[in-house]
Amino acid sequence: MQIPTIVGAGLIVIGAGLGIGRIGGSAMDAIARQPEASGKIQTAMLIAAALIEGIGFAALFAS
Amino acid sequence: MVISNKPLRFIIATLVACLPLISFANPEMDSVKVKTEVAHESAEAAHAEPTDVKSKIKEFINHHLLDSHDFTLSVNEETGEHYGVSLPIILWDNGLQVFLSSKFHHGEEIAEHNGNYYVLHHEKIYKTQADGELTEGENGFPTNVRPIDFSITKSVIGIMLVSLFMFLLFGSLAKSYSKNNGIASGVGRVFEPLVLYVRDEIAIPNIGEKNYKKYMSYLLTIFFFILFLNILGLMPLGFNVTGNIAITVSLAILTYIITTLTANKNYWGHIFWMPGVPTPMKFILAPIELLGTIIKPFSLMIRLYANMLAGHVVLMSIIGLMFIFKSWIGSTLSFGLAFALSILEILVAFLQAYIFTMLSALYFGAGNEEHHHDEAHH
Numbered sequence: 001m002q003i004p005t006i007v008g009a010g011l012i013v014i015g016a017g018l019g020i021g022r023i024g025g026s027a028m029d030a031i032a033r034q035p036e037a038s039g040k041i042q043t044a045m046l047i048a049a050a051l052i053e054g055i056g057f058a059a060l061f062a063s
Numbered sequence: 064m065v066i067s068n069k070p071l072r073f074i075i076a077t078l079v080a081c082l083p084l085i086s087f088a089n090p091e092m093d094s095v096k097v098k099t100e101v102a103h104e105s106a107e108a109a110h111a112e113p114t115d116v117k118s119k120i121k122e123f124i125n126h127h128l129l130d131s132h133d134f135t136l137s138v139n140e141e142t143g144e145h146y147g148v149s150l151p152i153i154l155w156d157n158g159l160q161v162f163l164s165s166k167f168h169h170g171e172e173i174a175e176h177n178g179n180y181y182v183l184h185h186e187k188i189y190k191t192q193a194d195g196e197l198t199e200g201e202n203g204f205p206t207n208v209r210p211i212d213f214s215i216t217k218s219v220i221g222i223m224l225v226s227l228f229m230f231l232l233f234g235s236l237a238k239s240y241s242k243n244n245g246i247a248s249g250v251g252r253v254f255e256p257l258v259l260y261v262r263d264e265i266a267i268p269n270i271g272e273k274n275y276k277k278y279m280s281y282l283l284t285i286f287f288f289i290l291f292l293n294i295l296g297l298m299p300l301g302f303n304v305t306g307n308i309a310i311t312v313s314l315a316i317l318t319y320i321i322t323t324l325t326a327n328k329n330y331w332g333h334i335f336w337m338p339g340v341p342t343p344m345k346f347i348l349a350p351i352e353l354l355g356t357i358i359k360p361f362s363l364m365i366r367l368y369a370n371m372l373a374g375h376v377v378l379m380s381i382i383g384l385m386f387i388f389k390s391w392i393g394s395t396l397s398f399g400l401a402f403a404l405s406i407l408e409i410l411v412a413f414l415q416a417y418i419f420t421m422l423s424a425l426y427f428g429a430g431n432e433e434h435h436h437d438e439a440h441h
Contacts, residue, residue: 043264047425050418054362057369 009059016056020049120383124376128303129186130218133164136300145169150220154181156190156210164214181210188212218310221302225291233287254287261286261420269424274431278424281321285314286420289367293412296371297405305415306371308364315364318423323356326430359426363419370415374408 027045031038135147149165156179166174167183173195174181182191189197189207200206236251247255261283266275292304304310332338334352337345381404384397 043421046414046418047421050366050422051362053370054366057365057373058362061365061369 012059013056016052019052023048116386124379130216130307131186132214132216134217151215153213154210218304218307221295221304229287265421265424270428278427282420282424286416289419290416297408303375306375308368311364311368315360319360322426322430330430367415367419374411378404
């Protein structure tokens with residue numbers, strides 16, 4: 001049985017969503033613990049989120 | 064409230080905030096016509112109406128996402144009249160062929176120039192015989208010859224506008240420093256903090272105090288170029304420049320070339336002969352690392368393109384929902400949602416410019432890292 005590529009794209013999007021959610025949640029925790037480091041945490045968070053987002057979009061365009 | 068003390072400023076701010084909404088005046092205008100058409104049809108066939116509006120909206124969105132050979136602001140569907148300006152078409156087909164895009168009549172007619180006949184099919188120009196017949200290939204694309212197209216398209220106009228704007232803006236900012244004892248004046252004051260932000264938060268932490276200066280011109284240029292083009296995409300004229308893969312490809316290639324050409328020997332050492340790992344591992348890592356240098360700019364390209372494209376599609380689809388629901392509650396909801404999304408899109412415009420600049424700086428920094436002795440011994 002052949003699975004359509006769109007299903008694979010959907011799975012990747014779910015994974016990317018979970019990943020970005022985790023990054024955001026962890027960043028929230030970190031900022032709550034150390035509010036003075038929020039600037040650095042935000043920068044690192046954005047970079048990590050952007051890298052995962054790239055994979056999500058690549059999957060969407062490959063499907 | 065502070066705002067209410069300055070009513071004029073409040074009004075101006077409100078107007079500016081509502082500007083993005085005007086950019087969807089076109090679908091509204093088109094669909095009013097659609098609505099009336101559909102209303103006539105629905106008397107006969109109740110099931111025929113949603114597909115018609117849906118396909119019209121889909122067609123409009125697809126047309127917006129493509130680059131176009133003329134600058135059409137609005138179309139009167141009753142008379143078929145297009146309001147806008149024609150742009151020059153420049154083709155290389157046995158010599159330079161220059162004519163105005165009005166010859167195509169928006170893709171409806173065959174353009175004749177110097178004895179050659181051209182047809183505009185889905186914003187691509189094909190050379191045909193005098194009858195304008197397109198022979199279709201196996202995969203659905205016409206097999207006709209495509210002359211090399213150097214036309215000044217809508218995206219090119221957008222890039223020219225932004226370049227001119229940036230040139231005037233930052234030229235005057237630079238001049239105002241010498242005139243005003245080292246203090247910025249005028250509009251430049253708004254942009255001085257952004258320039259400083261790019262330097263202090265993006266360039267110096269990622270590239271390092273020693274090398275950051277030679278990259279500053281490029282980082283500032285791409286930051287403001289992407290930012291202004293993203294904002295231009297939200298404005299009423301209906302540009303979609305950063306949502307066009309050709310533009311993001313060229314930006315990513317520039318980042319790749321600069322990274323490759325300015326990298327020091329440590330960077331290449333880490334790619335071809337990774338220090339600190341067993342020798343067999345070095346042979347495995349070399350192709351992976353080499354592939355990584357290409358994947359990095361590739362992901363830059365996809366990210367900017369897909370983000371802007373997705374933003375435009377989602378916004379226009381939500382506006383389109385208004386004409387599918389056709390009830391006061393659906394229209395109100397989709398208008399409110401579109402307003403909220405427009406504001407989100409402004410955030411995305413800034414974020415994508417920031418991410419592109421940030422990751423470019425990160426790659427430049429990776430190419431300039433000094434050798435750490437302790438790292439190799441661990």
